[in-house]
Amino acid sequence: MRTSASRSSRVVALALGAVTSLAVLSGTAAAAGMDAPYAPYARAAAKVSGTGSVLASKNVAAVSRGTGTSQAGVYCVRVSDSNFDLSSAAVLATLNNSRGGITAIGSPHGYCGNATDTITVVTSDSSGNSADRPFTVAVL
Secondary structure (H helix, E strand, O other): OHHHHHHHHHHHHHHHHHHHHHHHHHHHHHHHOOOOOOOOOOOEEEEEOOOOOEEEEEOEEEEEEOOOOOOOOEEEEEEOOOOOOHHHOOEEEEEOOOOOEEEEEOOOOHHHOOOOOEEEEEEEOOOOOEOOOOEEEEEO
């Protein structure tokens, strides 16, 4: 009987330790996640507002408006590591809480000065007209 009681105590202690560790880890992750998106397998990622402000990023140096056009909805996402070969990378983009279309171009494009370290993102409204829209882009 004594063995059973001590075994039960160990199980309870292990369970409490696991719950405490989980709470501590969750709190740390939530506090640290404000500036960087949770994207452990992405080489670069950015969450961008419709005005072009970076809300969160990983390995992204800057986001600016397209210079080779006067159209709304053109963004230039420059990655911070120039060793990324964007032309052969998987580049994914999606609109955030908005209806419309999005195109992500990983190869040099005139809208962004033909820069090799920049992803050109073009967004539109649900009618296909150029429009500023919030988006997320990732390089895998």
